[in-house]
Amino acid sequence: MTGNGICTGRVAVVTGAGRGLGRAHALALAAEGAEVVVNDLGVAPDGAGASAGPAQQVADEIRAHGGRAVAHTGDITTTDGAASLVTTALDTFGRLDALVNNAGFLRDRMLVNLDEDDWDAVIRVHLKGHYLPLRHAAAHWRAETKAGRTPDARIINTGSGAGLLGSVGQGNYSAAKAGIIGLTLVAAAEMARYGVQINAIAPAARTRMTERTFAATMAAPADGEFDAMAPENVSPLVVWLASAGSAGVTGRVFEAEAGRITVMEGWRPGPTADKGSRWTPAEAGETARKLLADAETPQPVFGAP
Numbered sequence: 001m002t003g004n005g006i007c008t009g010r011v012a013v014v015t016g017a018g019r020g021l022g023r024a025h026a027l028a029l030a031a032e033g034a035e036v037v038v039n040d041l042g043v044a045p046d047g048a049g050a051s052a053g054p055a056q057q058v059a060d061e062i063r064a065h066g067g068r069a070v071a072h073t074g075d076i077t078t079t080d081g082a083a084s085l086v087t088t089a090l091d092t093f094g095r096l097d098a099l100v101n102n103a104g105f106l107r108d109r110m111l112v113n114l115d116e117d118d119w120d121a122v123i124r125v126h127l128k129g130h131y132l133p134l135r136h137a138a139a140h141w142r143a144e145t146k147a148g149r150t151p152d153a154r155i156i157n158t159g160s161g162a163g164l165l166g167s168v169g170q171g172n173y174s175a176a177k178a179g180i181i182g183l184t185l186v187a188a189a190e191m192a193r194y195g196v197q198i199n200a201i202a203p204a205a206r207t208r209m210t211e212r213t214f215a216a217t218m219a220a221p222a223d224g225e226f227d228a229m230a231p232e233n234v235s236p237l238v239v240w241l242a243s244a245g246s247a248g249v250t251g252r253v254f255e256a257e258a259g260r261i262t263v264m265e266g267w268r269p270g271p272t273a274d275k276g277s278r279w280t281p282a283e284a285g286e287t288a289r290k291l292l293a294d295a296e297t298p299q300p301v302f303g304a305p
Contacts, residue, residue: 006243008033011093013085015039015076015133016103018054021158021205021231025100026058028235029242030067035093038062039072039085039103068093076103077124082132086140098154098242099137101130101180111171119172126176127183130157134187134198142194150195154242157184157200159253161302164202164264168303177202181253181266188251197250199241202264204257205231228258237261270295 012029016022018040026036040055055071062069070092074081089096104126107118134155141151162170163177181200188198206220206229220227227233234256240246241254255262271294273287 005032005034006245007098007239010097010243011035011037011089011095012098012100012242013037013039013072013089013096013133013137014100014102015085015129017058017100018042021203021234022100022102023054023058024205024231024235025102025238026069027062028232028239029098029100030062030065030069032239032243034098034239034242035068036062036070037072037085037089037092038069039074039076041073041075041103076133077129079132083136085133086136090140096137096140097152098156099133100156100158100238100242101133102158103129104158104176106170106173108169108173109171110169114171122172123176123179126173127179130180130183134183138187138191138194138196141191141196145194152244152247153194153196154246155187155191155196155198156238156241157181157198159184159200159202161202161204161255164253164255164266165299166301168301170303184253185251192250197241197246197248199246199250200253201234201237201241202253202255203231203234204255205229205234226259233258 007029010033012034014022014026014029014036017026017038022040026038030036036059038055038059040058042052042054052071052073055073059069059071070088072085072088074084076082076085086096105122107122109115109118134157137153137155141153144151157180159181160173160177161167162174163181167174184198184200191198237254237256241249253264253266255264271291273291275283279287
């Protein structure tokens with residue numbers, strides 16, 4: 001671990017950091033000097049079970065390389081679990097500067113086969129699992145501002161291409177990830193006055209969640225070739241967004257995979273028509289078709305036949 005990296009002196013919390021992208025983010029933050037709270041509930045890819053092992057292993061790995069880290073195994077979809085993320089950072093390292101919301105799992109089904117429990121579980125871990133840690137971290141930073149100690153804080157949320165463009169067989173996951181983007185935009189606007197910048201990434205990488213669902217795309221490369229789907233490719237952007245060097249960047253969404261970073265541009269007005277009075281249904285339909293003819297063709301939903 002370095003003593004003069006871009007996150008030296010900063011304390012970061014990473015949720016879902018026991019494996020995959022979260023682990024890569026935690027290690028990369030520590031390599032750039034951050035002290036890290038490594039959160040992971042240690043569940044299976046579908047959210048079943050729990051184990052303290054993954055979080056502790058990553059924290060031990062950081063310490064073995066000369067960094068500072070502590071494991072946190074609380075459930076961040078509960079108020080107590082999310083609140084304890086903040087208290088763990090403060091009690092262990094004395095401050096909190098960055099929150100990386102990353103935890104999640106999959107329960108993929110086509111909509112007609114999607115059970116209510118599978119809907120609720122995925123919405124809970126992704127969307128509520130972003131909201132609660134964000135809320136408690138934001139409350140801490142607001143209190144710091146009111147006490148005259150304006151923070152230079154960061155939150156990085158984890159969206160997905162599925163939330164931006166849709167993904168067949170992932171209605172619950174796509175809805176949750178789209179909700180995270182909306183949450184990011186609102187939180188960035190509300191928290192700017194308290195010195196908090198909030199952005200989102202839409203990563204693509206090989207993880208337990210993707211290596212089976214998208215096996216061909218996520219296959220490991222031949223020896224000596226660039227591993228485009230390695231989770232570590234996403235982490236440099238996360239580290240920069242968590243650093244003080246990202247000053248002035250907030251309310252943005254970045255797609256990150258392989259060696260590519262893309263600024264995603266969301267909903268904005270396209271072709272429009274204004275009659276100045278109420279349309280008839282036939283007029284509305286005729287006008288809508290004319291407007292669609294002038295509009296950009298949307299990108300296909302991932303996995304569509």
